[in-house]
Amino acid sequence: MEIDSSLAILAALGHPTRLDAFRLLVRHEPDGISTGQLVEASGLTQSTFSTHLAVLVKAGLVLPEKRGRQQIQRANIKALKDLMLFLAKDCCQGRPELCEPLVAELNCC
Amino acid sequence: MEIDSSLAILAALGHPTRLDAFRLLVRHEPDGISTGQLVEASGLTQSTFSTHLAVLVKAGLVLPEKRGRQQIQRANIKALKDLMLFLAKDCCQGRPELCEPLVAELNCC
């Protein structure tokens, strides 16, 4: 994964509102939920949350799809996976001793 | 891992200067490098970089240790591991189908 993409994902998730929204979307995979429900859950204004959502979409973490007059949002698990691969490979570049404990613990889920 | 810690790590890494610095530190594990070398690599002013470094340290991603009049910085791989566990567990919470491809690919390093 490109470093710029990783950077965008990290920055996008580095805000409480956006991290919360993304986690909510993950828990609603694979159905997704509407923007309105996300707004309600955030406790913010519709317009404010909309800009946060745009950041997530731009980073590729959220995939919107129109359904009627609603906008259904879905978490892009692949983007998260790519980020984790980027982080892990950065550690492990020829240095498996750094990553071994990481991968070991991940296997538990 | 607490959500607040994860948030701090994500925000800390969500800036090009700080992500670069952390990656450089990872590549210098386990010896670490001095703050001065990090400053030079960043191309920024010493004072400016110092504030970025403080963000990384506060997030627990970097562990400083005094050595003479230098300050040696080391990447905290455990913090990165904790973040990845947080992200992965968030996906996998009772939903292994989401994480399986992730863990599978991680095993390659």
Add this chain to the structure above:
DNA sequence: AACACCTATCGCAAATTTCCGATGGATTCC
């Protein structure tokens, strides 16, 4: 003691982010 070196912190300006209300486009319902 005096000096040089390394780094954290202060003060401050510029840039960016965050938040809101208001507006407008698109879609559905009556």
Add this chain to the structure above:
DNA sequence: GGAATCCATCGGAAATTTGCGATAGGTGTT
């Protein structure tokens, strides 16, 4: 067609972040 719903975008204010030079503390050197 007209009203209502859903959501993106605009304009602007407040807060935060980012960057710099200057300063100061702590450490080694002479």
